[in-house]
Structure formats: structure tokens, C-alpha cells
Amino acid sequence: MFVCTVLPTYNEEANIDLLVESLLNNQKGSNMVLIVDDNSYDGTAEKVRNLSIRYNRTNENKVALIQRRNDRGLTTAIQYGIDVAIRRYGANIVTWMDCDMSMPPEDVPELLAPILEGSADIVIGSRWISGGADIAHGFMAQTLSKTINYWAQLFLGNDISDYTSGFVAAHTKVLKTIRMQGDYGEYCIDFLCRSKRNGYKIVEIPYVCVPRTKGQSKTGLNLYDYLIRGRKYIGTVWRLFISNQSV
Ligand SMILES: Nc1nc2c(ncn2[C@@H]2O[C@H](COP(=O)(O)OP(=O)(O)O)[C@@H](O)[C@H]2O)c(=O)[nH]1
Ligand SMILES: [Mg+2]
Structure with a gap:
């Protein structure tokens, strides 16, 4: 695989070197990191180019850079990476995560294990199951996340605890049928719900989300920003719920 x-x-x-090196050092077998x-x-791109020169000397691990000149956005960037991972590099499993060290790279093997064993099609890192936690965010962000997940559980099913995880591993058979939609974190709610409805098996493993120590967050931190984001997330839950009622 x-x-x-x-x-x-x-x-x-400030984060890219450490994250790429930790990912490659923590995984066995051949694998690659696609930025x-x-x-x-x-200097992100420059650092990635240097990493790729260093790592691509061996056949085991590879580092590749895609630079989008005109596009911006988390969801489209993830989808673009997934497409390239499958079509250009023939990946069997794709994982993705934030690049701010808030999602521990040493947890990736645990994310992969159920897919490699054949007991899951998708595995997500979950902050809201036993053993998981969020020590990265303050009261307002945690309350927003818990409220959204409460709504998502109520309307989309309580078999998932962290619908907004963003720390994901998926078999490419899933990714060939389900594409990411949305702007930011709501893509994850949409992806998990539609995958579930398509019969794919989703497993959660606990992880502890830790604070970003280097670089800046790209999302706003004031109440207005949280409310705007929250409305989008709740809207996604509602759209998914309604779409299932009319089928
Ligand atoms: N390619 C790309 N990545 C983004 C964009 N916005 C955010 N990211 C990345 O998405 C991840 C999460 O962003 P972050 O700033 O940590 O947001 P927060 O966790 O909501 O505070 C990080 O790896 C960012 O570098 C974007 O427009 N394009
Ligand atoms: Mg972050």
C-alpha cells in the first residue's frame, strides 16, 4: 500500500521542515508527502524544494511540491493534492492534516492501521472520544466545535464524534467517489456524512490537538468570525439532513 x-x-x-521529517520518520515502508x-x-516553497532534494535521493520516501499560483483555499488545496496523489503518484491511501503541528505526526501510523488491516475505509483523528482532547483552542472555539458536533450528531448520526476533525486517512476507493466540497472545516462534515451514506466504514481514533507554537493561524479569532464560521457549519449539517429526507 x-x-x-x-x-x-x-x-x-516555520513548521514545514519538522512536520515533513516527523511524518517520514514515523512511517514504515515507502510513502510520500505532497505539499x-x-x-x-x-519561504515555505523554498523549504519544500530543499526537503525534496534531500529526500528524493532515496527511493523509500518522497517529498513533492505543488504550487498553486492563482487559487487559494483549504478545501480545494486538499482536493487538488488528493487528485495528484492518486493520478500522478498512484497512492492507495491518502492522509491529510493541518501543517501547524497541532495534529501530531506520530499519530499517523495509528490512523493508517485500520485501513491497512482492512477494518476501515476512512479513519479520523478525534478530539471528542475517550483519550482525545483539544488543548489548542480557547473556550469560544471549543464551545463552537462541541456545539457543531452536537448538531451534527443529532441530525447526521452519533456514530461520529468529531465531524470537523480535519485529521483524516482514507482509502482511495473512497476518494475516487467522494470529492471535497465547501470552503473550510465544513468540508469534513460533508465528506464524512456522504461517505457514511455511501456505505464506507469510518473509524475514529483519539488524538490530542495541541496549540500551534510557530507561525500564524489563518482563521479569525474574534466572536464575529466564529459566528460566521459556525453558521456555515450548521448550514452544512442542515443541508445534509434535508437532502437525506427528500430521497
Ligand atoms: N493551501 C492552503 N492551505 C491553507 C489555506 N488556509 C489555511 N491553510 C492551511 O490549513 C491548515 C490550517 O490552517 P490554520 O491557520 O492552522 O487554521 P486554524 O487551525 O483554523 O487556526 C494549515 O496547514 C494552513 O497552512 C489556503 O488558503 N491554502
Ligand atoms: Mg491550526
Whole structure:
């Protein structure tokens, strides 16, 4: 099984080296890391080029850079990376995660294990099951996340605890049929719900989301931003719920 980890980046110069190295050092067998960078104005792309020169000397691990010059956006960056991972590199499993070290790279093998064993099609890192936690976000962000997940569980099913995880591994048979939709974190609610409805098996493993220590968050931190984001997420839950009623 060839595993490709997609990393969407926007100005992650301070995190990229450590994350890529940890990912490659923590995984056994051949695998690659594919960075989808949206024209960062810091040195992210330059750092990735240096990493690829260093790692691509061996056949085991590979690092590749995709630079999108005109597009911006988390969801389209992840989808672009998935398409390239499958079509250009022939990946069997694709994982993706934030590039700010908030999702521990050493947890990726645990994410992959159920897919490799054949007991899951998708595995997500979950903050809201036993053993998981979110120590990265303050009261407001945690309340928003818990409220959205409460709504999602109520309307879409309580078999998933962290619908907005964003720390995902999926077999490519899933990714060939389900594409990412939305702007930001709501894509994950949509992806998990539609995958579930298509009969794919989803497993959650606990992870502890830790604070970003380097670089800047790209999302707003004030109440207005949270409310705008929350409305989008709740809207996604409602759209998915309604679409299932009319079928
Ligand atoms: N390619 C790409 N990556 C993005 C974009 N916006 C955010 N990211 C990446 O998405 C991940 C999550 O972003 P972050 O700033 O940590 O957001 P937060 O976790 O909501 O505070 C990080 O790896 C970012 O570099 C974007 O427009 N394009
Ligand atoms: Mg973050």
C-alpha cells in the first residue's frame, strides 16, 4: 500500500521542515508527502524544494511540491493534492492534516492501521472520544466545535464524534467517489456524512490537538468570525439532513 500525506500550506515556513521529517520518520515502508502551497509569501516553497532534494535521493520516501499560483483555499488545496496523489503518484491511501503541528505526526501510523488491516475505509483523528482532547483552542472555539458536533450528531448520526476533525486517512476507493466540497472545516462534515451514506466504514481514533507554537493561524479569532464560521457549519449539517429526507 502506497501512502501519500497531503499537506495544505499557506505561510508555514516555520513548521514545514519538522512536520515533513516527523511524518517520514514515523512511517514504515515507502510513502510520500505532497505539499500543496498556495503561493505563500514566506519561504515555505523554498523549504519544500530543499526537503525534496534531500529526500528524493532515496527511493523509500518522497517529498513533492505543488504550487498553486492563482487559487487559494483549504478545501480545494486538499482536493487538488488528493487528485495528484492518486493520478500522478498512484497512492492507495491518502492522509491529510493541518501543517501547524497541532495534529501530531506520530499519530499517523495509528490512523493508517485500520485501513491497512482492512477494518476501515476512512479513519479520523478525534478530539471528542475517550483519550482525545483539544488543548489548542480557547473556550469560544471549543464551545463552537462541541456545539457543531452536537448538531451534527443529532441530525447526521452519533456514530461520529468529531465531524470537523480535519485529521483524516482514507482509502482511495473512497476518494475516487467522494470529492471535497465547501470552503473550510465544513468540508469534513460533508465528506464524512456522504461517505457514511455511501456505505464506507469510518473509524475514529483519539488524538490530542495541541496549540500551534510557530507561525500564524489563518482563521479569525474574534466572536464575529466564529459566528460566521459556525453558521456555515450548521448550514452544512442542515443541508445534509434535508437532502437525506427528500430521497
Ligand atoms: N493551501 C492552503 N492551505 C491553507 C489555506 N488556509 C489555511 N491553510 C492551511 O490549513 C491548515 C490550517 O490552517 P490554520 O491557520 O492552522 O487554521 P486554524 O487551525 O483554523 O487556526 C494549515 O496547514 C494552513 O497552512 C489556503 O488558503 N491554502
Ligand atoms: Mg491550526
